[in-house]
């Protein structure tokens with residue numbers, strides 16, 4: 001037995017193939033002619049290690065390559081903005097980098113993300129198949145009411161009809177990750193009501209109106 | 222004397238200290254301020270909290286928005302470097318393939334060890350906690366009493382700065398008047414818990430944490446800590462002056478660049494270095510304590526990780542503070558694998574962790590609360606000490622020892638994860654989803670049991686006969702098992718927290734059909750690893766005496782959690798430091814008598 005959280009950071013086969021395809025496409029060469037790229041991909045197959053610099057700014061793609069193709073990214077962007085649109089609480093998901101975060105997540109060499117990878121990629125493909133079945137367009141090309149007819153069928157994991165169960169599982173996972181991406185931004189903090197990350201001379205506890213609302217008193221004097 | 226490479230080391234030191242965390246830090250502090258020349262070996266790299274702490278960095282500036290990964294288990298910004306549940310190149314093994322017989326081993330490999338990212342919860346053991354066997358016939362008594370350790374608790378509290386209030390509760394000792402710093406105001410969920418807890422007899426109150434809620438009194442404290450030693454007083458005053466009070470923002474788990482909380486790297490090591498009596502060698506992984514034919518320690522054999530070569534350091538006494546597991550490993554690997562300080566055969570035996578289980582609930586009255594700042598002191602403000610001694614004495618409970626409650630539920634900074642559980646927002650997307658998120662954020666509370674584990678024969682570690690680390694040093698193999706006391710305690714906690722949440726009109730978020738075996742956290746998971754070289758009054762039944770000195774090798778001291786003879790519900794670190802200070806004073810006494 002090794003330790004409980006033993007883990008080997010390796011790209012899944014699927015990701016290697018995808019990266020391979022992406023590189024090949026950009027170079028305009030066939031997979032056979034470019035067999036060595038698989039080896040190159042492996043050298044990327046690492047995380048940031050146990051001692052990354054914590055005080056520098058990172059953006060998606062800085063540590064491992066992103067793997068979504070343009071079409072996939074368009075679909076991801078459309079779904080992110082359907083789930084988290086611009087409204088009075090704040091900007092749309094795509095305005096704060098959530099689609100790029102989703103790409104980074106799907107492409108990451110860690111176990112949780114690798115487990116998400118097929119679920120999310122297959123879900124994205126399903127959305128386009130469904131959009132083309134219903135409206136003969138890709139998901140991103142649909143208008144909001146059209147997107148909603150699909151989303152309504154899959155947004156509730158326990159209430160979805162059997163034929164949409166799997167897509168509903170995808171939707172729940174996608175919504176959860178997109179929320180993680182959105183609410184980790186300053187705009188997201190505002191939208192959810194997080195106040196902080198700012199120095200203060202005193203800590204006063206909850207304001208009087210909040211204490212009143214819950215019918216409690218500050219007990220630490 | 223500074224942070225050096227092995228080639229710059231002195232030919233001999235008075236004391237060699239292995240490990241730079243809470244135990245090693247306290248030893249270095251006390252010894253060097255008494256004029257003793259020390260060398261500290263630290264397996265991890267050097268670390269500077271002032272420049273390396275990502276204080277205000279946000280999720281959107283980190284890979285994966287800061288989410289935890291196997292490289293950084295507790296999130297990208299957590300102050301653990303080169304550590305976690307797995308340390309590359311340094312494997313450990315489990316004797317059993319059954320989950321409940323396995324031990325999770327958390328290690329940090331950096332200057333300051335786990336004190337850079339610990340929770341800062343600093344509770345005193347009470348009088349019962351040193352004599353548990355005398356009270357209920359289980360486990361072991363310590364060879365020391367609360368009264369003997371009390372003055373050292375006070376000293377440590379004054380040095381590191383601990384906020385909290387005196388509770389006056391049974392076996393939950395008060396600190397002398399004026400020692401504790403003011404407790405921070407309670408947050409909303411804490412006040413609500415307190416209100417509903419009261420009806421069930423659960424006493425929520427301010428916790429004790431090593432965070433400065435006001436500047437330390439640098440003009441007076443050093444005089445109390447080092448009476449008659451003006452030189453030490455000045456050094457300590459200088460160091461205290463440099464520590465700013467908390468500015469009520471940022472998560473203490475990232476460390477603190479303004480030294481407002483306790484880390485060995487900001488509180489113990491700077492004054493120790495300022496004495497000129499300390500050399501620190503980082504990247505130095507101790508492999509063996511060297512002993513001579515008379516059975517006395519003469520120094521340490523270590524791997525210089527920068528070159529992979531073996532090096533030696535000479536010293537008149539050796540202190541080990543590498544954390545229970547590493548300390549056991551070092552003792553067993555010494556003398557070419559024959560082991561030292563083990564005439565009792567008990568090195569590695571009686572490893573203990575804390576009984577942990579957590580109940581999370583959704584509490585509708587906390588929905589849609591107007592946004593307000595709840596960051597506070599970067600960690601917990603409120604807890605409930607064990608309130609069941611009377612019931613236990615009356616024979617009403619089916620477990621022998623107590624637990625305290627640590628709680629969560631603030632409107633903390635969303636980072637890396639969805640801040641609201643998926644099922645609460647099921648069915649929604651778009652504007653409705655964003656409104657739902659705002660509604661539920663802050664309405665989730667959690668209560669964690671932190672309970673006493675009684676040492677047992679099933680929980681221990683030993684050298685693995687096959688597996689070695691990347692330098693060829695034999696690895697540890699772990700064994701684990703709970704007794705009915707721990708399982709029944711976890712069940713009691715689960716029921717209590719469920720009642721509490723339901724009394725608030727909330728819903729618990731677990732499957733009520735689970736058995737205690739399923740929801741008790743695995744051994745090691747709470748990261749309060751102690752035992753493995755327990756202290757006692759008899760050399761046949763213990764490894765150390767009451768001065769943290771090993772019975773067999775008189776000039777070898779163990780100053781981490783390994784000498785703990787029991788693991789009270791109180792988190793161990795304050796006690797590690799108090800015992801280390803006391804052991805250092807004893808060593809200084811011996812040095813004065815020419816016994817080093």
Ligand SMILES: Cc1cc2nc3c(=O)[nH]c(=O)nc-3n(C[C@H](O)[C@H](O)[C@H](O)COP(=O)(O)OP(=O)(O)OC[C@H]3O[C@@H](n4cnc5c(N)ncnc54)[C@H](O)[C@@H]3O)c2cc1C
Nearest residue numbers: 240242243244264334335340341342507547781792793794
């Ligand atoms: C997330 C977290 C939260 C915690 N919260 C709390 C809390 O709120 N309250 C509390 O009381 N405790 C808490 N703890 C536990 C606390 O961190 C430890 O009890 C404390 O740090 C122990 O101090 P130590 O000196 O024994 O060990 P450590 O702090 O682990 O230091 C040991 C040092 O020794 C070094 N070392 C190991 N082996 C060797 C070797 N062979 N050669 C040289 N050096 C070596 C290590 O690299 C390390 O730096 C927490 C721990 C974690 C991880």
Ligand code: SF4
Nearest residue numbers: 467470473477598599
């Ligand atoms: S909350 Fe206070 S003590 Fe904790 S890291 Fe922030 S400033 Fe430092």
